[in-house]
Amino acid sequence: MNNYKLTIQYDGGRYKGWQRLGDGDNTIQGKIENVLTELAGEKIEIIGSGRTDAGVHAFAQIANFKMRKHATEDEVMQYLNRYLPNDISVVDVTFVHDRFHARYNAKDKTYLYKIWNEPYTHPFMRKYSMHVEEKLDIEKMRKASQHFLGKHDFTSYSNAKSKKKSMVREIYSLEIKKNAGFIEIKVRGNGFLYNMVRKIVGTLIEVGLGEKDATAIPSILESKERIQTGRMADAEGLYLEKVGF
Template sequence: MNNYKLTIQYDGARYKGWQRLGNNDNTIQGKIENVLTELAGEKIEIIGSSRTDAGVHAYEQIANFKMKKNSTEEEVMQYLNRYLPNDISVVDVTLEHERFHARYNAKDKTYVYKIWNEQYPHPFMRKYSMHVEEKLDIEKMRQASQYFLGKHDFTSFSNAKSKKKSMVREIYSLEINENEGFIEIRIRGNGFLYNMVRKIVGTLIEVGLGEKDAATIPSIIESKERIQTGRMADAQGLYLEKVGF
């Protein structure tokens, strides 16, 4: 049984997210599995390192799958890119050892969030960034970002329904940069809860607009009350940028 590792890029604008949803194959996972099943002549299931939401994009999603057929890495890559939609690309395929697991072996993940911070909308980036008309205070956002660093229970910053799994995650870095009207918020951690990045970004936006004080972040984290976090940033501005192993 061969175990293949895929490096995937995708525009998530028209998909219902990464994860396969029952009979609905309008997901990234569903599209790739359908093509691989044709290649393999058997039912193929792939494992992704991150379950990105509907509308979220990826510069580097990592996945793996196993199949009996002895196809070369180049054959798998060419077949996938020939039959996948143009908004999903497989940029690398490698044969890995049998125990490689795209989700369990991932050590850290980096997400980047893009905000277009001008009065007028950006016609070419409207599907790939969140438009905030009011000028954001970057320095206040940077002050607030420091409170998220380290290991915390992020219940307040998640819409995860399960209460059985740990809500503790560790944020290694959170950087905010501005360039020609765009603000990029880059966050790296050992893992992220459902909607966690978008809720953190939403809270940082509120700080940047003067609607929330940066000093309140620690109490919001400690409260474990989701109502404290306010808005959630739009899906289209979020990108899975890198997965570390």
């Protein structure tokens, strides 16, 4: 069996997320698997490093798949890009050892969130950022972000349905920068729960608007009550930027 590692970029705007929901569904995983199945002549299942939500984008999602048929890296890449929709691109294909697993071998992930912080809309980025009209206090947001660093139980900051698995995650860094009308929030951690990044950004927005005090964040984390977190940032502003191995 040949094991291939894929680096994938996609505009998630018209998809129901990464994870396949059923045969013929409108997901990133489903679209790629359908094309690979045609190439391989057998049913192919790909393993992603993580599951991005509906509407979320990726600069560098990592996945792997195995197939019996031997095809070169270039052949796989060319075939995928020929038959995939033009809002999904495979930018790299690499042979990897048999034990490589895109999800289990991932050590950290970096997400980027874009906020357009002007009183008018951005015609070209309205599908790729969240519009917040009121001026955000970026210094307050930076101070608030420090409360998320380190290892915490993020139950309050997730909409994960299962409570059987550990909700403890570690945030290594959280940076907030201004860039030509945008506020860019970059968060890196060892893993993220369902909706976790969007809920963290939602809290930071509330702090930036003066609707919530940063000192409330530790008690929200300790409460493990999802109702305490308030707003959740829109999906279209979120990008999976990088996966570390």
